[in-house]
Amino acid sequence: MLILVLASVISWTMIFNKHVLLKRSKNNADIFEERFWSSEDLSPLYNRIAAGRYESSGMEKIFEAGYKEFSRLQKQKNIDPEVILDGAQRSMRIAMNKEVDHLETNLSFLATVGSTSPYIGLFGTVWGIMNSFQALGTVQQATISMVAPGISEALVATAMGLFAAIPAVIAYNRYSNDAERLINRYDNFLEEFAAILHRHAHS
Numbered sequence: 001m002l003i004l005v006l007a008s009v010i011s012w013t014m015i016f017n018k019h020v021l022l023k024r025s026k027n028n029a030d031i032f033e034e035r036f037w038s039s040e041d042l043s044p045l046y047n048r049i050a051a052g053r054y055e056s057s058g059m060e061k062i063f064e065a066g067y068k069e070f071s072r073l074q075k076q077k078n079i080d081p082e083v084i085l086d087g088a089q090r091s092m093r094i095a096m097n098k099e100v101d102h103l104e105t106n107l108s109f110l111a112t113v114g115s116t117s118p119y120i121g122l123f124g125t126v127w128g129i130m131n132s133f134q135a136l137g138t139v140q141q142a143t144i145s146m147v148a149p150g151i152s153e154a155l156v157a158t159a160m161g162l163f164a165a166i167p168a169v170i171a172y173n174r175y176s177n178d179a180e181r182l183i184n185r186y187d188n189f190l191e192e193f194a195a196i197l198h199r200h201a202h203s
Contacts, residue, residue, distance in 0.1 A: 001124060001156070001157055001160060003120060004117060004120060004121060004124075004157070004160040004161055004163075004164050005160065005164075007113050007117060007164050008113075008117075008160070008163060008164040008167075010109070010113075011109070011110055011113045011164065011167065011168045011171070012167065014106045014109060014110060014171075015110070015167065015168075015171040015175075017106070018106060018107070018110075018171070018175050019175075021102075021103070022103070022175060022178045022179065022182070024057075025057060025058050025103065025182055026178075026182060028057055028058050028059070028060070029058050029059050029182065029185055029186075032054075032058070032059045032060050032063070033059065033189070035054075036059075036063065036189075042067060042196075045063075046063070046064065046067045046068070049063070049064050050064060050068070057099070057102075058099050058182070058186060059185075059186060059189050061095045061096075061098070061099055062092050062095045062096050062099070062186060062189065062190055062193070063092075063189075063193060064095070065091040065092050065094065065095035066088045066089070066091055066092040066095075066190075066193055066194070066197065067088075068091070069087050069088045069090075069091035070084060070085075070087070070088040070197050070200075070201075073087050073088070074201070081201035081202055082201075084197075084201050085194065085197060085198055085201055088194070088197055089190075089194050092190050092193070092194070093190070096186050096187070096190055099186060100179075100183055100186070103179040103182060103183065104179055107172060107175060107176060107179070110168045110169075110171055110172040110175070111168075111169075111172045113164055113165065113168040114165045114166075114168035114169035114172055115165075115169075116165075117160075117161045117162070117164040117165035117168070118158075118161045118162060118165050119161070120157075120161055121157045121158040121159070121160055121161020121162065121164075121165075122157075122158055122161065123157075124154065124157030124158070124160075124161070125154045125155055125157045125158045126154075127154070128151070128153055128154025128155075128157060129151055129154045131154075132151055132154065
């Protein structure tokens with residue numbers, strides 16, 4: 001029972017934190033894309049992000065990493081444009097992988113709680129019922145009223161298991177889909193920005 005209560009409390013905390021993170025990440029992506037596509041020159045945008053004037057997460061991190069590496073390599077003499085592009089893309093991929101890890105943090109815990117809590121609750125119920133019937137062996141006359149309280153308490157374990165599992169499963173499915181949509185947006189932006197850098201490198 002204590003394990004299920006603890007799992008439920010932790011999962012609800014993670015559910016709330018994940019909701020806040022995904023909502024903030026989506027809003028930041030919307031704001032950044034508007035700034036990015038409305039900018040004729042990306043240098044001021046990069047300078048503001050690098051200076052910490054904008055909240056740097058998600059697409060900002062990908063853009064910052066790619067632009068920084070592109071500018072650094074472009075300053076070197078006699079370097080092939082494709083080498084510059086490869087370096088910028090690698091930097092963006094690394095930044096994107098870090099953001100993906102951040103988005104997917106704790107999702108595996110929710111999945112674990114959702115899949116194991118019903119079985120833990122069921123085990124507690126079976127154990128409680130077994131103890132209730134074993135107690136009948138010590139009395140001469142057994143009645144249903146003697147085992148009913150023990151069985152009722154045992155069934156609470158199943159209810160607790162479901163109480164811990166159902167929100168965790170719902171949250172895992174929803175937040176996995178939300179994270180996947182954001183990851184796809186990050187990946188699309190990376191490819192679009194790489195195409196822009198490709199034009200600049202060969203201009």
